[in-house]
Amino acid sequence: MIIQGTETLTSLIHIISESLLTPVVILIVISIVIVILAFGGLVNEFISRKAISSVDLEDLVRRVSFSTNVNQMKAEISNSDLFDYQKKILTRIADNHDIGPEARKALASELISAEETRLIKKTNKTDILVRVGPILGLLGTLIPLGPGLAALGTGDIAVLAQSLTIAFDTTVTGLSVGAVAFLISKYKKQWYESELIDVETVAEAELETINKW
Template structure:
C-alpha cells in the first residue's frame, strides 16, 4: 500500500515541475493574443470603405459584366468589396460557378466553406479566452506552496519572490483572456458581415432561371366562366 505522504510528495513534485512550463505558456499566450490583435487591426483597416452602397455598386457592375460574359471584369468590380484573401478566393469560386451545371449548389458550397474557414480562424482567440485565465490561475497557485514554505521557515525573501511571480502571472493571464475576448467578439461580427456579403453577391450574380418553353400545339387553359348573380 502506497503511503499517503508519498502521494502528496508526488503531487507536489508534479506541481513544482509545471512551474516553468506554465510561465512559458503564459508568455506564449500573451504573444499569440498580440498577434491576433495585430491581424484584427489590419482587417479593420481593410474594411474602412466597405459600405452597403459600395457593395450594391460592385454587385451591379459584376452582374452587368457577367451578362456580357466578362468574368474578369466582374472579378475586378467585386474586388472593391473583398475584405481579404479568403473572401477573394470564395468570390472567384462563385464566379466560376456562374452558368455552370449545378452552379447554384457550387455557390452555396463556396459560401459554406468560407463560413467553416471563418470558424476555424476564430478557434485561436476563443481558446485564448479560456487558456489565458487558466494559465494565470495555475501560475498563481503553483508558487504559493514554496511561498508558504518560506513563510514557515522564516524566509521572507523566498516568500516575497514567489508571491511576486504569482500575482504577476495572474495579471498576465487575466489580461490575455480579456484581450482575446474582445478580439473574438469583433472578429465574429466581421466574419458574419463577410458571410452576409457573400450571400448577397451570390444572389446578385446568379442568373435567373429561364422561363419554361411553350409546347407546340398547347394552349393555355381557358379562364373559368363568370358566375352570373
Template sequence: MAIDSFLFQLMYTASAALLYPVVILLLLAVATSLGLIGEFISEYAKRHRNVRELEKVGRSVQESVKASSLDNAAEKLHSLDQNQLVTSFAKDAGDYLKQNSVSSIDWLSEEYEVRMTKRLEQTKILSTVAPMLGLMGTLIPLGPALIGLAQGDILQLANNLMIAFATTVLGLFAGVVGYVLTLIRKRWYWQDMADIDYLVDSMGSEQ
C-alpha cells in the same frame, strides 16, 4: 501514513514541475496576444465597406446572370472593392462564373464561413486558456510560499508570491485581449458573411 505521505509528495512534485511549462506557455500567450493586437489594427485599417457599391454590383450581377452573361457578371464581381474577405470571395466567385460553375458558389460561401470561423478560433482559445494558465501559475507557487512562511523564510515567500501575482496578471491580460478581439471580429465577420450571402443571392445559385 507512509503511503499518504508518498502520494502527497508525489502530487506536490508533479504540480511544482508544471510551473516552468506554465510560465513558458503564459509568455507565449502574451507574445501571441501582442501579435494579434498588431494584426487586428492592420485588419481594422484595411476594412472598407461601401453599401451602395455592393448593392449596385449585386444588381448588375443579378441582371447579367439572368441574361446568361456570366463573363459580364464575373467582371462586375472582380471590380468589387469591399472588406478583404468579401472582395476575395467576389473574385473567387467571378472565377467560378467564368467557368460556368454557378452551382459551386454555395460551396464557396461555406468555405469562406469556415475560414472566418477558423480565424476566430485562435482568439477564442487564447481567451479561454490564458486565464486558466494564469490560475495555475498562481496556485503552484503558493505551496513553496506557505512552506517559506512556516519556516520563517521571508525571501522564499516573497519570491513565490511575486511569481503568483505575475502569472495572474499575464494570464488575465492575454485572456482579455483574446476575448475583446473575438467579440469585435465576430461582429465584423457576421457583417462580411451577410454581404457574401447577398452576393450569392444576386448570382441566383440557389435557384
C-alpha cells in the same frame, strides 16, 4: 502503512505541482507573444481593410441582377469594392452558370461554407487563448502558494514574498492574455460574419439572374 502510502503520494503530487511552474511560466510568455502579434495583425487589418458600404452593395446587387450575360456579371463583380476572396467566390459561381440550378445553388453554398471555415481558422489561436490564458494564470497563482505557505510556517518572509509576487504576476498576465484575445476574436468574427453576409447577398442575386437566362 496507509499513512506512509498517503505521505508518499502527497510528496509525489507536491513534486509534480512544483515542477509545473516553469512550463506554466513559459507558456504564459508564449501566450503573451502570440497575443501581441495577433493584436498587431488586428490593427493592421483594421487600417488596411475597406469593406464595401451598404449603398455600394445595394448598387452591386442591382447591377448583377440586370446583367444579361456571364461576362457582364463577372465584370460587375470584378469592378466592385468587394475583397479579393469575395470576388473569387462570386466569380466561381458565375463560371458555373451552365450547370443545373440545384447543383449551382449547392456549389455556391459549399464555396461560402468553405470560406467560412477558413476565416474561422484565422481566429483559432485567440479563441484558444481566451480560455487557456486565465487557466495558465490560475496555475501560476496556485503553484507558488504551496512553497509560500510552507515558508510562512518557518518564518521565511523572503520566500513568501517571492512566491506571492510570482502568483500575482501570473494571474494578471493570464487574465490580460485572455481579455485581449477575446477582443481580437470578437472584432475579427464580426468583420468576417459581415463579409460573408455580403457574399451571400450577391450570390443570391447571381443565382436568381442566372436562372432567368
